[in-house]
Amino acid sequence: xxxxxxxxxxxxxxxxxxxxxxxxxxxxxxxxxxxxxxxxxxxxxxxxxxxxxxxxxxxxxxxxxxxxxxxxxxxxxxxxxxxxxxxxxxxxxxxxxxxxxxxxxxxxxxxxxxxxxxxxxxxxxxxxxxxxxxxxxxxxxxxxxxxxxxxxxxxxxxxxxxxxxxxxxxxxxxxxxxxxxxxxxxxxxxxxxxxxxxxxxxxxxxxxxxxxxxxxxxxxxxxxxxxxxxxxxxxxxxxxxxxxxxxxxxxxxxxxxxxxxxxxxxxxxxxxxxxxxxxxxxxxxxxxxxxxxxxxxxxxxxxxxxxxxxxxxxxxxxxxxxxxxxxxxxxxxxxxx
Amino acid sequence: xxxxxxxxxxxxxxxxxxxxxxxxxxxxxxxxxxxxxxxxxxxxxxxxxxxxxxxxxxxxxxxxxxxxxxxxxxxxxxxxxxxxxxxxxxxxxxxxxxxxxxxxxxxxxxxxxxxxxxxxxxxxxxxxxxxxxxxxxxxxxxxxxxxxxxxxxxxxxxxxxxxxxxxxxxxxxxxxxxxxxxxxxxxxxxxxxxxxxxxxxxxxxxxxxxxxxxxxxxxxxxxxxxxxxxxxxxxxxxxxxxxxxxxxxxxxxxxxxxxxxxxxxxxxxxxxxxxxxxxxxxxxxxxxxxxxxxxxxxxxxxxxxxxxxxxxxxxxxxxxxxxxxxxxxxxxxxxxxxxxxxxxxxx
Numbered sequence: 001x002x003x004x005x006x007x008x009x010x011x012x013x014x015x016x017x018x019x020x021x022x023x024x025x026x027x028x029x030x031x032x033x034x035x036x037x038x039x040x041x042x043x044x045x046x047x048x049x050x051x052x053x054x055x056x057x058x059x060x061x062x063x064x065x066x067x068x069x070x071x072x073x074x075x076x077x078x079x080x081x082x083x084x085x086x087x088x089x090x091x092x093x094x095x096x097x098x099x100x101x102x103x104x105x106x107x108x109x110x111x112x113x114x115x116x117x118x119x120x121x122x123x124x125x126x127x128x129x130x131x132x133x134x135x136x137x138x139x140x141x142x143x144x145x146x147x148x149x150x151x152x153x154x155x156x157x158x159x160x161x162x163x164x165x166x167x168x169x170x171x172x173x174x175x176x177x178x179x180x181x182x183x184x185x186x187x188x189x190x191x192x193x194x195x196x197x198x199x200x201x202x203x204x205x206x207x208x209x210x211x212x213x214x215x216x217x218x219x220x221x222x223x224x225x226x227x228x229x230x231x232x233x234x235x236x237x238x239x240x241x242x243x244x245x246x247x248x249x250x251x252x253x254x255x256x257x258x259x260x261x262x263x264x265x266x267x268x269x270x271x272x273x274x275x276x277x278x279x280x281x282x283x284x285x286x287x288x289x290x291x292x293x294x295x296x297x298x299x300x301x302x303x304x305x306x307x308x309x310x311x312x313x314x315x316x317x318x319x320x321x322x323x324x325x326x327x328x329x330x331x332x333x334x335x336x337x
Numbered sequence: 338x339x340x341x342x343x344x345x346x347x348x349x350x351x352x353x354x355x356x357x358x359x360x361x362x363x364x365x366x367x368x369x370x371x372x373x374x375x376x377x378x379x380x381x382x383x384x385x386x387x388x389x390x391x392x393x394x395x396x397x398x399x400x401x402x403x404x405x406x407x408x409x410x411x412x413x414x415x416x417x418x419x420x421x422x423x424x425x426x427x428x429x430x431x432x433x434x435x436x437x438x439x440x441x442x443x444x445x446x447x448x449x450x451x452x453x454x455x456x457x458x459x460x461x462x463x464x465x466x467x468x469x470x471x472x473x474x475x476x477x478x479x480x481x482x483x484x485x486x487x488x489x490x491x492x493x494x495x496x497x498x499x500x501x502x503x504x505x506x507x508x509x510x511x512x513x514x515x516x517x518x519x520x521x522x523x524x525x526x527x528x529x530x531x532x533x534x535x536x537x538x539x540x541x542x543x544x545x546x547x548x549x550x551x552x553x554x555x556x557x558x559x560x561x562x563x564x565x566x567x568x569x570x571x572x573x574x575x576x577x578x579x580x581x582x583x584x585x586x587x588x589x590x591x592x593x594x595x596x597x598x599x600x601x602x603x604x605x606x607x608x609x610x611x612x613x614x615x616x617x618x619x620x621x622x623x624x625x626x627x628x629x630x631x632x633x634x635x636x637x638x639x640x641x642x643x644x645x646x647x648x649x650x651x652x653x654x655x656x657x658x659x660x661x662x663x664x665x666x667x668x669x670x671x672x673x674x675x676x677x678x679x680x681x682x683x684x
Contacts, residue, residue, distance in 0.1 A: 233441065234436060234438060234441040234442045235441060235442055235443055235444040235445070236444075237392075237397050237436075238434070238436050238442040238443070238526075238529075239444065239452075240395075240397055240425075240428055240429075241392070241395050241397045241428060241429070241433070241434035241436065242429065242433050242434050242435060242436060242442070242456070242526060242529045242530045243429055243433075243452065243453075243455060243456035243459070243529050243530075243532060243533075244425070244428045244429010244430055244433060244456065244459060244460065244463075244532075244533050245429070245455060245456065245459050245475075246425050246459070246470070246472050246475075247421075247425065248472040249455070249459075249472050249475055253455075253476075254444050254447070257446050257447070258444070258445070258446055261446070331446060332445075332446055333445075333446060333513045333515075334445055334446075334513070334515050
């Protein structure tokens with residue numbers, strides 16, 4: 001009940017956030033020194049054509065009217081057309097969002113799972129070898145740029161050892177699974193297409209792992225400090241001294257749940273780092289997702305797709321933050337909604 | 338009663354901590370004997386080593402890790418020789434602690450019912466030890482035996498909370514610690530410590546954070562539990578009033594050492610160590626006149642005074658006190674004191 005009320009409230013907050021986001025993209029579009037009409041029609045077109053297209057898109061009207069028109073289009077789900085792909089941005093996004101979401105989910109999962117394990121181990125074995133090793137790994141993880149790590153992974157694991165494919169989402173010899181959700185792993189499972197599952201998973205490992213490194217590092221550091229903090233609390237000592245519980249339970253049940261609260265509340269921020277990384281990782285691995293799409297659009301001054309991905313990314317960021325807050329509240333009963 | 342063999346016998350206990358500013362001797366040569374059914378009080382100022390003594394008996398000294406030497410005999414076993422695995426079977430099942438602060442000693446993110454249930458479950462797992470107890474059994478809800486044990490422990494948790502006189506126990510089990518008052522939490526902690534049916538409870542200032550009426554209730558509860566279950570208590574406190582009311586025997590600690598030990602009447606009527614005298618005066622006179630305090634400061638454990646550690650604050654001090662170390666000597670029936678000065682003479 002408590003949780004449901006929280007969820008409804010937070011989803012209602014989504015409305016002003018989206019309004020703000022759309023407004024900001026509109027302002028940015030109007031202040032950047034670029035002529036979208038000229039870019040669309042090309043340098044050879046005449047002045048008359050430019051004038052006509054300008055009228056056609058309502059760009060000759062006053063700014064406030066354009067703002068309202070912009071909203072109208074948004075509400076209709078019309079995000080304009082990409083100059084590069086020559087397709088409506090919405091269609092492009094529909095194709096690319098699942099690729100990015102799949103990569104992000106798997107990357108996030110790897111990062112959080114390994115990070116938690118590493119963090120707990122280094123707290124329990126404080127100042128031992130594993131603690132030092134994990135510290136070095138974590139600091140390298142946050143300081144090595146994602147593109148460098150991607151290239152390194154491609155060179156060593158992809159090229160030299162030939163363990164994984166270097167680019168793409170699925171092998172050319174394998175047909176992609178019929179689209180249900182657009183997530184290849186899920187779709188191939190649902191349709192029982194084992195060849196596609198194998199190939200998709202094989203292609204996913206390298207980029208997902210590279211993408212997970214910053215999250216892994218963040219989670220490991222947060223979990224370690226959270227665990228150390230909790231392990232010195234009276235209630236952990238008491239679980240052993242009064243209740244007589246074995247150390248394993250005192251650590252992995254009684255202490256860990258408390259330490260998780262601090263970690264989870266920060267993972268939402270880590271998702272921002274993940275989105276940043278995905279732009280680079282997708283570019284290097286030629287992963288047909290939002291990151292690559294944004295980069296291509298930015299290089300070509302293709303404004304409509306940039307606006308589209310900005311809004312979609314903003315939306316995902318808000319949703320992830322709602323989810324982390326939700327987990328946080330489920331873990332910590334002291335927080336009133 | 339005192340003819341039985343002791344339940345717990347601490348012999349020459351030493352606890353040292355390595356700190357950045359040097360080695361700290363928190364407990365120095367403590368002897369302590371507790372017989373079955375006895376309530377022994379251990380008193381002293383903050384930092385005198387009471388809690389460290391208590392925690393080292395259960396081997397739950399946290400950070401920094403202390404270096405413990407000496408002997409801690411529980412029945413026929415020296416606890417300092419036990420493996421961690423054997424020690425974990427002693428903790429909670431034979432010796433359990435009721436801790437200092439009801440506010441911080443319960444886990445904030447589990448219901449009190451679950452915490453008590455886990456203690457009861459584990460105690461049952463240890464006791465029907467056909468095999469080595471494993472943590473796996475504690476979370477086992479998949480086998481029929483596991484589910485049965487689980488249901489039994491859940492019902493027992495409600496029953497135990499009723500025994501510590503917690504109102505509406507079947508509802509309280511679903512509550513989190515922050516939803517309970519300090520007194521209620523202390524009752525839960527008491528139930529938690531009794532869950533494994535230990536025969537020795539170490540109560541580390543269990544009432545300091547509570548107001549006086551609740552404090553009295555908790556003390557009555559402890560006394561009742563001792564009577565009905567026939568266990569012993571090591572009661573650690575700086576509150577002489579509580580100790581006078583509750584304990585059979587009292588040991589006074591100062592700067593990591595026991596300076597006086599006697600039966601409770603004897604120590605209050607005939608204190609032999611100036612520190613004990615000062616403590617008693619500070620407690621009993623306080624309400625009538627001005628506050629009585631012990632002059633001077635609690636000693637710095639990294640740089641203890643030579644000779645008798647109490648001499649800088651002692652009204653009876655003579656020259657030899659600063660150079661010679663007095664011994665804990667028998668001064669009366671069941672009465673020992675670590676002061677060598679009688680009528681201004683070193684004896």
